[in-house]
Amino acid sequence: MSESDESYFDRLVDVEALESYLEAHLGSAEEFEVERHAGGHSNETLFVAWDDRELVVRRPPPGETADTAHDVIREYTVLEALQDTAVSVPTTVLACEDHDVIGSDFYVMERERGVVVRGEEPEQFADPAHRRRLGEELVDTLADVHRVDYEAVGLGEFGRPDGYVERQVDRWHRQYEWAFEVTAEEREVPVVHDLTDWLRENVPEDSPATLVHGDYKLDNVMFSAAAPPAVEAVFDWEMSTLGDPLADLGWLLSYWPDAGDRSTSVGTAGDAAYLTREGYPTREELVARYEDATGFTFEHGRFYRALAVYKLGALGEMFFRRHLQGNADDDTYPLMEERVPLLARRAKRIVEGEE
Structure with missing residues (x-):
């Protein structure tokens, strides 16, 4: 050390x-x-x-x-x-x-033992059938989260579902503003302000209410060490609350590239091109399986996906502020100087229907 x-x-x-x-x-x-x-x-x-x-x-x-x-x-x-x-x-x-x-x-x-898929494909899952099963397990588990009877498990006061999406836009705008207090001295990201305006103007009027994870993505899930992949545990619940489950789905999709995307770099992490290999479900297939499992319809998908990438940018900007202030020991944080503007441009492409 x-x-x-x-x-x-x-x-x-x-x-x-x-x-x-x-x-x-x-x-x-x-x-x-x-x-x-x-x-x-x-x-x-x-x-x-x-x-x-x-x-x-x-x-x-x-x-x-x-x-x-x-x-x-x-x-x-x-x-x-x-x-x-x-x-x-x-x-x-x-x-x-x-x-x-x-x-x-x-x-x-x-402590749980298993495999967290982060950065590369596990060798034991490198088979089209196992790849498909991994995607199915991932989205089925998200459906399980959203089917929890939150009142019955004692989480009835865990959040305020009404107005959840509006508060999400406002909250993550505040996170940007908090980070910009320091990071704007290094560089600015003006497209964020245009995205904030679009999101505020396009909040869906009606949405379901469930327990939401808030950070549900591939590397917050542990799979069995042996194939076929099976979910062993879901981690990182710090952002969980009661709210709109479709925001969770949009978040998962923001980390799941399709073969036709301009870039297969996802979130604040690196490249996830392996998720476009033969067998892995497409985003459309993940959405269809989720809808079948929950009965919810992924209306306003452009909004939920743009919101997810907007939030990713806010997280990255907070990371960048912590790096500049010396409050982090993470090699990815300084990379946010360039990645956050890229995320903002990606969110704009989603808004404009280009992704």
Whole structure:
């Protein structure tokens, strides 16, 4: 671990304080190790060995964050509620709002084992039938999320479905504005303001209301290690609430390229050209399967897909601000200087019917 890595790790966790906390709640352990997982780009994930138990600690990144963009206690709440539903989620263990322990809210869950598809295709899934099954499992699990009886699992007060989409536009506009306070000194992204106006003018009048994940995409889902792929767990629920499920679908589609797209680079991540190989469902096929599973119709698809890419740009701009302020240790964050303008142009192509 480099000196800068050690410094960042020290900002994430007071190891001795965490050990004392876990001992008080789980009993003593002879083996205790903490390791940072560098795979995500939002909340921080720490792997903890506690004797023979494999645990995960989730906490926000250090430094100032925008509004509720890193609300790990909210994430814990929904995970706890979904424990006995059809949605596969990790087993929850503890939640802590005492900042004297590691300097922030955090929660603890059991570690899951499997495959997270990120950046390249797993060799064991490199077969047309397995590729199709992966896409089907992904969209079927999203349908499971949207079929949860949120009242029955204790999430009736988890959000305000009415006006959800309008608030999404306003919220992510505020996230852009928060980031622009710092990033505008490096470069500006004027097309964002045109997109904001279009989205506000084209909000669908009627929409269904369900539990929504808020960040449902391929690399927030863990699959079985062996083929055929089967969903083992859904992660990263920090943005979940009650709202319009079609916004979740639009978000998933924003990370799923089609062969005819101008670019197969997706979101704030790199290239996902492998998802256009033989066997993987097209976006149209994913939508059709989702509609069959839920009974919802993906009307106003141009709006939901443009909103998703607009949100991706806002996330990237927040990442870029954190990079400029020295509040991140992630090699992708400086890349947002160029990627956010590309995302804004992609959203404009969707608005104009070119993608």
